[in-house]
Amino acid sequence: MKSVGILGVGQAGGNIAEIATTMGFQTALINTNQRDGAVNTKVEKKFFVPGYNGAGQDRSIGLRAVHEHYRELIEFVKKSFKNVKLLLVAFSTDGGTGSGMSPLLIDILLDQLPGINIGAIAVVPERNVLAGNRINAAECIEQISKIEGISSVFLVDNDQMRKVNPQSSKQQIYLSSNRQVMEAISYVLQVTQKSSIYGNFDETDLMNILNTRGVTMISSTTVTDVKTTAEISNKIQRSWANTIFCPIDTVGVIRAGLIYEGPETVAKLISAPAIFEGIGEPLELFEGTYISDTDPTVTMILAGLSFPRRRLQTLEESLEKNKERLQFLVNKEHAEKYESQVSWASNLKAKPPERKPTGVTSKLTKYQK
Ligand SMILES: Nc1nc2c(ncn2[C@@H]2O[C@H](COP(=O)(O)OP(=O)(O)OP(=O)(O)O)[C@@H](O)[C@H]2O)c(=O)[nH]1
Numbered sequence: 001m002k003s004v005g006i007l008g009v010g011q012a013g014g015n016i017a018e019i020a021t022t023m024g025f026q027t028a029l030i031n032t033n034q035r036d037g038a039v040n041t042k043v044e045k046k047f048f049v050p051g052y053n054g055a056g057q058d059r060s061i062g063l064r065a066v067h068e069h070y071r072e073l074i075e076f077v078k079k080s081f082k083n084v085k086l087l088l089v090a091f092s093t094d095g096g097t098g099s100g101m102s103p104l105l106i107d108i109l110l111d112q113l114p115g116i117n118i119g120a121i122a123v124v125p126e127r128n129v130l131a132g133n134r135i136n137a138a139e140c141i142e143q144i145s146k147i148e149g150i151s152s153v154f155l156v157d158n159d160q161m162r163k164v165n166p167q168s169s170k171q172q173i174y175l176s177s178n179r180q181v182m183e184a185i186s187y188v189l190q191v192t193q194k195s196s197i198y199g200n201f202d203e204t205d206l207m208n209i210l211n212t213r214g215v216t217m218i219s220s221t222t223v224t225d226v227k228t229t230a231e232i233s234n235k236i237q238r239s240w241a242n243t244i245f246c247p248i249d250t251v252g253v254i255r256a257g258l259i260y261e262g263p264e265t266v267a268k269l270i271s272a273p274a275i276f277e278g279i280g281e282p283l284e285l286f287e288g289t290y291i292s293d294t295d296p297t298v299t300m301i302l303a304g305l306s307f308p309r310r311r312l313q314t315l316e317e318s319l320e321k322n323k324e325r326l327q328f329l330v331n332k333e334h335a336e337k338y339e340s341q342v343s344w345a346s347n348l349k350a351k352p353p354e355r356k357p358t359g360v361t362s363k364l365t366k367y368q369k
């Protein structure tokens with residue numbers, strides 16, 4: 001059994017848990033909407049918050065669900081995962097259920113599951129989502145960034161998929177994002193099971209990296225046909241921009257992993273100082289070298305990164321730019337009234353003739369000749 005568990009919250013979270021199940025991870029899901037969770041048929045353990053029917057992109061509803069049911073939620077998580085060292089809570093930041101529930105849920109679980117490290121797989125929406133989603137994402141990411149005891153936060157960037165596949169449907173983007181993030185995590189976990197006489201990357205190394213607080217990303221690149229240390233370093237650095245995770249834009253990696261698989265000739269060209277030249281050397285580096293005849297591949301795990309300012313600004317700047325229009329829309333909801341220009345015409349509508357009883361005598365008098 002893998003030592004990393006995946007707890008999906010909300011629709012995106014459930015979908016990530018679904019793929020994780022097929023890769024052998026322990027999984028469970030939580031939703032406020034039974035119908036959404038039901039489609040993730042491979043995930044066996046499910047908790048539907050009673051009395052809810054989705055959060056309709058309203059984070060406060062997700063938050064309320066945790067407030068009202070945190071005891072059952074803790075129980076559910078405790079009994080769903082056995083002997084995991086790291087629990088990753090997966091959710092999208094821009095909906096209502098996952099985005100509203102997860103920050104508080106993670107904070108509570110950190111308190112209630114002292115033996116398990118807890119991190120996050122948080123989906124950042126692609127470029128063409130609307131204002132409401134952007135507001136949700138900004139609020140959620142800020143809350144996640146402020147959780148004290150949290151381990152790795154993987155920021156899955158749907159926009160990275162959109163960049164390479166501009167014509168894809170949303171569903172294709174979601175599926176590939178989910179698959180890529182879980183494949184990356186699954187790969188680094190699998191490597192810890194291999195042995196090498198050149199230097200092992202074992203589970204303790206991996207957990208040391210993944211338990212680092214801050215943003216974590218995993219990159220991978222083949223390094224066929226490289227001849228120099230400069231070339232290989234350059235190729236690795238470029239691979240950091242082409243992952244499924246938000247591109248990094250600041251210096252300062254705290255812990256890192258460097259895993260090499262391939263022929264010995266290429267292994268000799270790898271130099272940590274050269275690789276980290278641009279972003280600074282980490283506090284600790286854990287290396288694994290696995291000599292084989294396969295295409296040479298370098299996989300890196302960078303942990304303790306800052307929240308990517310530039311990426312998150314692209315999420316926020318369209319709100320800033322449209323501030324007045326958005327405020328107008330919000331006010332409009334409550335100020336909306338329609339004044340008819342033809343209200344005078346209401347008097348024209350057919351009315352039954354008025355019948356005032358005047359008495360027979362007056363009628364008789366009226367007809368008297
Ligand atoms: N990567 C990825 N992103 C997804 C997936 N499904 C939804 N999303 C993202 O999540 C956003 C919608 O959030 P959901 O996860 O559906 O929302 P929820 O947590 O179920 O909350 P409510 O539906 O509002 O109750 C979309 O705008 C996408 O950014 C998925 O399977 N994978």
Ligand SMILES: [Mg+2]
Nearest residue numbers: 010011033036
């Ligand atoms: Mg939903």
